[in-house]
Amino acid sequence: MLYHIKVLVFLKDGVLDTQGKAVLGSLHRMNYTDLKDIRIGKYLQLWVEASDEDTARNRVKAMCSDLLVNNLIEDYTIEVDELS
Amino acid sequence: MLYHIKVLVFLKDGVLDTQGKAVLGSLHRMNYTDLKDIRIGKYLQLWVEASDEDTARNRVKAMCSDLLVNNLIEDYTIEVDELS
Amino acid sequence: MNYKAVGLREEEYQAIKELLGREPNESELRILGVMWSEHCSYKSTRPLLKMFNSEGKYVIQGPGENAGIVDIGDGWAAAFKVESHNHPSAVEPYQGAATGVGGIIRDILAVGAWPTACLDGLFFGKTPRNSTLSLMDGIVSGIGGYGNAVGVPTVGGKTFFDDSYEGNPLVNAMCVGIVSQEKIITSKTAKAGQLAVLIGSRTGRDGIAGAAFASAELAEDTKSSKPQVQIGDPFVEKLLIECCHELLREKLIASMQDMGAAGITSSASEIAAKSGTGIYIYADKVPTRDENMTPWEIALSESQERMLVIIEPENYERVEKCAQKWLLECAPIGEVTDDGRFKIINNGKTVVDLPAEMVGGGCPEIHWPSQKPAYLESIETERAYTLPQDAFRDICLSIISDPNVKDKSWIYEQYDHTVQINTVVGPGNPVSVIRVKENNKFLALTMDCAPWSCWLDPYNGGAESFLKAARPLWACGAEILGMTDCLNYPSPESPENYWILTETVRGLAQTAKDMDCPVVSGNVSLYNESPGKKILPSPLVGLVGLLETMEEFLPSGELEEGDVLFLVGPKKGFLAGSLFQRLLDKSIQGKPAQYTPTAEISFKERALRTAKDKCCSSVRVIGSGGLVTAIAKECVFAQKGASINLKSEHLVPEVLFGEGGPRAIYSVKPDKIAIFEHIWQDFGLLKIGTVQKEKTLEFLGLSSFSLLEITSCWRR
Amino acid sequence: MKACVVVFPGSNCDRDVIHSLSTRVKANVSALWYEEHKLPQDTDLVVLPGGFSYGDYLRCGAMAATAPILNAIKGYAEGGGLVLGICNGFQILTEARLLPGALLANKNLKFICRQCAVRAERTDTPFTSNLQTGQVLKMPIAHHEGLYFLPPNDLKQILANKQVVFRYCNNDGTIDDKSNPNGSVDNIAGVINKGGNVLGLMPHPERASEKILGSEDGGLIWDSIASWLKKGGRC
Ligand SMILES: Nc1ncnc2c1ncn2[C@@H]1O[C@H](COP(=O)(O)OP(=O)(O)O)[C@@H](O)[C@H]1O
């Protein structure tokens, strides 16, 4: 079965978001003052072959901790769609 | 009202995802051969003050076209959560 | 709160109580715990650092300030310093290395200089394990990621591979800045009544007690013991440089400090202690990023990209306007007083009240027990080596492809080394040269270290560490102005380690002094060890030399067809600790190069004359891998062949692969041989061959290599 | 020649360009702050320098492209004024849609700083008027996002319009994969707008305008602009 898995990676609380800070400043300069805050993270889409959803999810978790996510400064959430 | 808005930015079809390709290669080398493909995009979280959800959504759309997304190479989706 | 929990020793706690005449409160204890850590107080090494001579005719400012400063003529000066970021880089390679670069650049900025060039000293494990590779990758990208964005070129460095650095990588960053002598800023010039202003980023919970962390051995599970990782923002650093220089041009700065280890506490207390004043910090006025930070967290946070600027109160509005222009936070967070106290006041309540002197300078020195290690007795003699004729080829190629010798362009091509358009000789060469636009002179820079020599023979290894960095400068024709160093060692608490530390520093200090080179700045990093593994003694030396014009510069890697190749210096080098020995034997034994002051001084004088007399096309000092490697590198860079014809008595490993001592190869123009021989007579001079058109490097009687073969071994 | 060099927060080649223009062609060069709304009168050339405007966060050049001065530059360009974007400046011009395409991360995903060779594909532009067609220039590159990309149909268009001004090449001028440092489509190193007055390029001419820096080839671009202006050229 092919699963489509979305991983949202974001900075842990308290970790300086250098990008977000600069973008917030620019948007404010462009008069988007209704924007109160912005945080910038990563959006990963994975297509994984697995026997069932749980396996797919666990494989992606392993990939996250092995490579995709730096657990010193980042956290993530996973969402799984079944495809075929 | 404060709205929490998630924007997922991803590369358009046909745009080379160099980073995704490199990560795919690394994960394959690490024996994650069940991973068929991976695409890397951006996950933006915005907190916007607005009178209602539609306004919030439209403001974020404007920010996307003014700055956050380059429509030559990127597409995006929006999701809105009401906060308070 | 127990004193042990903040890393203080019993006697230190007693000293605190005595100095204060009372028990410190919790905030005070936390602050003293950080400020009296090894990283901030140099308590183990202060007695050793006294061995360094810091005086000389070019010295404008020696150790003690943010950077050392030397005279480069015409009213201009060069400020420079090297600093370690070893522990943070072991935990989070990219950010650790990046913030290391950011920190040293702010040190240069703090003396009022414009950051002009960086160099980086990297020490990695040698076996290409995945963990080492990703660590290397992260560290190199971090250095580039930061330096490139800030716009300071990284023009050179040193990379050393040995498995003792596996898990204990070293990241030493050096920065050189240019400053007008009249405009040097010091931390001694604050006066009561002036305002302390914080400019830069907001303060968060980053790296709180990071300095204390850097003063301990890495625990098994480094990740759990680490403080919140500091994230570097090179964009803000660039704005900070521009903003501070604008304030300097407008003469608004009375005194300045960068915020490095221990943040506001160290920068504020240092200014007060050095200026002989007091300073009050109002914690509630510090712009914070995180909610509910306690006063001691604010005082100790190591959030990056912040400067403490001391100004006249009436200038505040102008300062604030300038900060706003550069998109920076700006807040008046304190005032300079005349009572000698370092106070932290939060919402009107005094939470810390200590003598300013005591915070930075009060920690008693520790005199660790010292004992000559037993291993030194058993390794004095080495086995005799004969040249294995049939293996000569393989040995040469293995040495040339050893990571210590191999091309480092995969590292330095990730660094912007041409921004600021001053890089005349960039990375890849034994010395890097930058132009000083301000006075049309040139600075020649090197960085080096001899860890294996230090391990085999600490005193002479310390000497060799200096000389490895110095000889290429002399050979290129530069006069050395001053030195900075980073002493990277394992725990000083082992008597053997402490003995080695002492002896290497003694060798280093004596040599620098003999060679007329003042030590103007430096840094110490101890506790570079993890369970079961400690680093080799690694005193990294960074040197700054002056060239009046590029006319006097003798390059490397510029062989000309028809040139005659000469070896100068002792015919034999040393095999102890050499790459040859490390390749052939599992055990490293014997005596490495023995420091001979007269020979080095003689080498220096002759080398400088050789460059001035323009009788050569190229020079290369013999380093790692010995004579064969030096010749091979010359050929690869020049893309020229050479025919080497040595007498059979010279076809021995000591001549071909020996390292250390004042030895160099010169490529002499055929019509200038007489001049050259005159300069080097009575020093040791041997004609070894000629440069040829054919793209082969042949060692007559041994073997021949095509240039292509050597190049492909050497390149990655 | 009266030139101005725009300074954005995070620009770091502004001083280099000023130094290079004023020493090589004795231009009267001033720095122009990004918050300004108009250009100085009688400006002959606007340069967007290299660097990391806004830290190169989000996308290189994206935030700078929204700066007030860009409106003035757009108007200036529409009137035929000469605009040159170098490295980050090139990225800014594409983000501002003054030039086609986008600059993506280098193929090897690493920052690359090294001497490069580029071939002049056109000599009928103000920026290349002193060059010979096919002439090879040596200039350093220093970027992390230099892979020039545009969708296939747009690529056809700019090729048909002859908008490619520089291509990465070998020292002898041949163009192949080996000489492409960053994976740019078609080895493209520099493109010009349809009007022929707005040029963007990744290599740094200001870093190759003095003998002491190892190449003077970049100076030929400054020379070209100066002589084109002297001849009273218009776009
Ligand atoms: N970490 C580094 N950063 C920048 N440049 C480096 C680094 N390591 C080595 N280099 C450069 O690579 C070149 C080769 O260094 P090295 O192997 O010590 O050989 P050499 O004996 O020729 O100096 C030198 O120019 C040095 O400046």
Ligand SMILES: [Mg+2]
């Ligand atoms: Mg070296």
